[in-house]
Amino acid sequence: MEHLVMLLSKYVMIFVFLMYTFECFHVFRYTNNKEKQSSVYKKQRRKIFILHFLGFLVIFISTLNPFIIGFYLMQLVLFNGIFLIYKLFYKKASELLLNNMCMFLSISFIILTRISVEKAVKQFFILLVSACFSLLIPLTIRNVKFFRKFTWLYAAVGLVALLVILLAGRTSYGAKLSVSILGFSFQASEFVKISFVFFIASMLEKGVDRKKMIITTSIAALHVLVLIASKDLGSAFIFFMTYTMMIYVATENELYLLGGFVSTFLGLFVASQLFNHVKQRVVAWQNPLSVIDKEGYQICQSLFAIGTGGWFGLGLCQGRPDKIPVVVQDFIFAAISEELGGVFALCIIMVCISCLLMILNISIEMKDSFYQMVALGLGTTYAIQVFLTIGGVTKFIPSTGVTLPLLSYGGSSLLSTMIIFGIIQGLYIIHYDRYIDKNDKGGGTKKVLKPFDGGEVSGESKYTLEEYD
Template sequence: MLHLVTQASKYLMILLFMVYTFECFHVFRFENRPKRQMAIYSRQRGIMYFIHFDAFLVIYLNTQNVQVIGFYLMQLILFIGIQLVYHLFYKKASELLLNNMLMLLAISLVILTRISFDKALKQFLIMIVSTVLSLLIPIILQKMTSFRRFTWAYALVGIAALSVVLVAGAVSYGAKLSISIAGISIQPSEFVKILYVFFIASMLYQATDMKQLLITSVIAAVHVLILVASKDLGSALLYFVTYLVMIYVATRRLAYFAGGLAACSLAAVAGYKLFSHVRVRVLAWKDPLSMIDKEGYQISQSLFAIGTGGWFGMGLCQGLPNKIPVVAQDFIFSAISEELGGIFALCLIMVCVSCFFMFLNIAMQMKDQFYKLVALGLGTVYAFQVFLTIGGVTKFIPSTGVTLPLVSYGGSSLLSTMILFGIIQGLYIMKSQQAIQPVTKNAEQKAKAKKPAKKKGEEKINGSKKTKAAAKVKVKDLSK
């Protein structure tokens, strides 16, 4: 009986997630019909809550752990609370981004609970803190207008934070990634990438001449080189690609983009020659099965998991995700593919793509060049990080050790991504207000234009009355 319930719920979740993913793109057909859009968003929320309930019901039936029920209820309260705050205080926020964020968080907690209840509980506690901070960001963006003035503050703080990791960071899988503060491990590169985007946007907002581009490139190179020295090559690649995209969009010069790609290729060859762990990852990527007992074990287990799951998956609690090393952080996509299936995993990718499309849409519609570049830079960070993660676990590219935003286990990654979504929501609200302001200004101008016309008409009428009265007086005088 339990097996039948698990299998039935698996197919139901796949079907519902397919509908949800379709609605992510179908909603754009009704841009001029807000009521129809709101109906779609409400349907998406219903699907998200049902998938969340169904998954935790299956986990409870398979584990018989009563704590799972209480954990599910706490998550439900958090998700409903987030929606209520947005609907009360941020009525102009993007409903699609809000729904996608909650869906990705729900999937994360489902698969983490399946892998390790303790890790899922820690992730949930960090999620609460991240939610509080991210909900304040749209207000801060509306109240403060001086973000473009902190150009060198962004650079100094970012370089200092990365330098601390280079000097005193803990080594993890051959790279210095994090520092420990009061027993809490923090990965500064996750937060510095946001400051990095703000720095580049501020510089390019001021000017795009050769001198400004040279200064921007030097400071960006300092960030990247520190990451390379720390052997955090995944983050270094992420930073470099973000810089390249922002430079190209700001200048619209293809030569800069082509030159950047050439430099990236040379840097990749140099990294392969200089760092042994890079050579190991490349060899494991080329032929993981030939070294399955050593360097190729992780990627081989990832491919076995994805292949075993097939299109429809084995069902929650039916696979062996813990056989993949570091599955909760770097290879969580493989665990999702194994137990929920390839179709579910493809839908997950498409939800991430719909988030990226929203980032680009906001960037294109922003009138302020600074915020336009910020939205573009953050969108590039998000999309390329998703690409690096999924590309690594599917053997499309060598593994880079980058987490899947909002889904993978990791406090720094979760907090930085929720801050990123908070910034994008703030920019979306700002864009909506900019769209309303021209309409109100035009209405005011028309009203002002009408008032003088009325006054002129009244003056004519009054003038005619006065001339008639004067004529009567003259007639009386003549009669006298």
């Protein structure tokens, strides 16, 4: 009976997540119908709780650990609390981004609890703190108007934080990544990438003349060079590509984009020659089986796990994710693929894409150039981080030691990603508010403009205006 429940739950979880993923894109069919969109989002939330319940049911059946029940209920309260706060205080927020965030968090807790209950509990309390902090961010972004004025503060804080890591950071897998403060490990680059985006956005808002471009490029280069000196090449790549995309969009000059890609490949080649740990990762990427006992062990175990899982996975608690080094951080995607299957893993990629499309859509629709650049920069940062993580796990690119946002274990990564999603929600609310006709108090016929995620908003725009009674 136990085996039958676990087998059925595996396929139900896959089906539920597959339907959820379909709805992430299908909902845009109802752009002009808020009621139908709201119905889809409610269905998505039900699927989040169904998948979350099934995952912990299987873990409990496998372990018979009564703590699993209590831990599940703690998460249930937290998720409901997040949804309730958004419903009460952020009615104009993007429900799609909120649902995707909670879906990823639920999957993360399922797989972390299956691998290590201790780490899952630590991650829960980090999430609790992160949620309390990040839930204030949309309100702050909406009401505080002077973020664009802190240009040099963003640059100074970012560079100082990275220099602290360079001088006093703890070396992990060949790179200086973090520093311990009061017993807590703190990875500065996870937060500096946010201040970096705000710095670039505030500089580009002032103009794209030659002088400002030289200054912006110089400060951005300092960020990247400090990261390279710390041998944190994954973060350096994220910073540089984010800068490249923001500069390209601001100037509409293809030479910046071309130069950025050429510089990236040249830099990676030079790094592979200068840094031994990078050279080892390149060797492991080129032919992992030839060095399976050394550099290639991690990537080989990852590929074995993904291959063993196949399309539908072995089922929760049926695989051996513990065989993969650093599995809960850099290689969480391989553990998910092994136990929940390739279909489930592909759905994760598609949901990540839906998050990116939503963020880029917000960037395109923002009329304020500063907010537009902020949304673009944060969306690019998120996309590159997902690409580096999944690309490294699947041997598409050399491993970079970057975590998968919202899914991997790690306090700095979780908090920074929650902050990013909070900022994007704040920008979405600003966009929504901008088109609401607050002066229209009377009845009769009024003109409204449909925003890209439902609702009714007023104002002048390139959109077609519709009349309502």
